[in-house]
Amino acid sequence: MERVPVLKIGDILLVSIQIDMEDQVALQLQEDLADRIVATGCHGVIIDISALDIVDSFVGRTLATIASVSRVLDAETVVVGMRPAVAITLVELGLSLPGIRTALNVELGIELLARSRQDELTELDFDEDEPDAAAVSTS
Amino acid sequence: MSDEGQRLPVTTDQDVVRVRQAVRTFSVAVKLSLVDQTKLVTAASELARNTLVYGGGGEVVVTRVQNERRAGIKIVFADEGPGIVDLTLALTDGYTTGGGLGLGLSGARRLVDEFEIDTEPGKGTTITITKWCR
Numbered sequence: 001m002e003r004v005p006v007l008k009i010g011d012i013l014l015v016s017i018q019i020d021m022e023d024q025v026a027l028q029l030q031e032d033l034a035d036r037i038v039a040t041g042c043h044g045v046i047i048d049i050s051a052l053d054i055v056d057s058f059v060g061r062t063l064a065t066i067a068s069v070s071r072v073l074d075a076e077t078v079v080v081g082m083r084p085a086v087a088i089t090l091v092e093l094g095l096s097l098p099g100i101r102t103a104l105n106v107e108l109g110i111e112l113l114a115r116s117r118q119d120e121l122t123e124l125d126f127d128e129d130e131p132d133a134a135a136v137s138t139s
Numbered sequence: 140m141s142d143e144g145q146r147l148p149v150t151t152d153q154d155v156v157r158v159r160q161a162v163r164t165f166s167v168a169v170k171l172s173l174v175d176q177t178k179l180v181t182a183a184s185e186l187a188r189n190t191l192v193y194g195g196g197g198e199v200v201v202t203r204v205q206n207e208r209r210a211g212i213k214i215v216f217a218d219e220g221p222g223i224v225d226l227t228l229a230l231t232d233g234y235t236t237g238g239g240l241g242l243g244l245s246g247a248r249r250l251v252d253e254f255e256i257d258t259e260p261g262k263g264t265t266i267t268i269t270k271w272c273r
Contacts (some may be wrong), residue, residue, distance in 0.1 A: 007156045007203050010151065019158075020156050020160065022152040022153055022155070022156055023155070023188070024152050052178055053163070053176075053177060053180070053185060054159065054180045054187055055179045055181075056181050056184040056188075057185060057239065057240050057242045057243055057246060058184075058188060059238070060240075061239070063239050083172050084174075085175075085176075085177040086177060088174055088177070088178075089174070089177045089178050089181050089250065090140045092246075092250055093181060093185075093242055093246035093247075093249065093250060094232055094242045094245065094246045094249070095240065095242060095246070128254060
C-alpha cells in the first residue's frame with residue numbers, strides 16, 4: 001500500500017497529497033499524522049491538496065477528522081490548495097467542511113498558522129500576567 | 140459508436156480508485172467541462188464506494204452515450220447486496236447505516252444530470268447516472 005509522506009519543517013508538519021488515495025491510505029495518513037504530532041510536538045499541520053482533482057465525502061471526512069484530532073493534540077490544521085472545481089463540487093455534494101481552516105496555498109497556510117499561534121500565546125500571557133484585570137472585568 | 144463501454148469489477152478499495160480513473164478518462168474524451176468532470180468523478184467515487192461497502196461488491200460499467208444534440212457519459216453501478224429497504228430515507232442528506240456522512244447517495248444525485256435507482260430488498264441495487272456535455 002502506498003503511503004503519504006509527512007515532512008517536518010520547523011514547528012509545522014507538511015503533507016502534500018500527490019496520489020489518488022485508496023480509502024485505506026487516507027486512514028493511514030490520519031494515524032501517521034496523529035503519531036507525528038505527538039512525537040514532534042509540532043503545533044501546526046498543513047495539508048496540501050492542490051494535486052487532488054477530486055475530494056469525495058470519504059476524503060472530506062478524513063480531513064475533518066484529522067483537523068479534530070490535531071486540535072485535541074494541540075495542533076492547528078490548515079488545508080491548502082483546493083482547486084476551484086473541487087470547491088464547487090464539495091459544496092454541491094453537501095460537504096462544507098465545517099471546522100476546517102483553509103488557505104489558498106502553502107505560503108498563506110504557514111502565515112495563518114503563525115498568526116493563530118501568536119494570538120494563542122498572547123492570550124495565555126495575558127491570562128497569567130493579569131489575573132486581577134480579568135477578575136475586575138468579569139465582576 | 141456509442142456502446143464502447145468499459146466494465147470494471149468493484150471488490151476492493153483499489154477498484155474504487157480504478158473506477159475514478161476510468162470515469163476521468165471518459166470525461167476528458169467526451170470533453171466535459173472541468174467542473175463537470177470533477178462532479179462526475181466525485182459522484183462515481185461515492186457510488187462505487189457504496190457498491191463496495193453496502194452492496195458487498197459488484198461491478199461498474201462506463202459507457203459513452205450520444206443523443207441527437209449532445210455527447211455524454213452513462214455509468215451503471217450494480218451489486219447483488221441486501222438492497223435498499225427505505226429509498227426515501229436512503230436519499231436523505233445525512234442518513235447513514237454505515238457510519239459515513241450520509242452524503243454519498245443524495246450528494247451523488249445532485250452532481251449528475253440523470254439519476255435512476257433500481258433496488259429491492261434481498262435483490263441488490265442498480266444505480267444508473269448520466270452526465271451530458273453542455
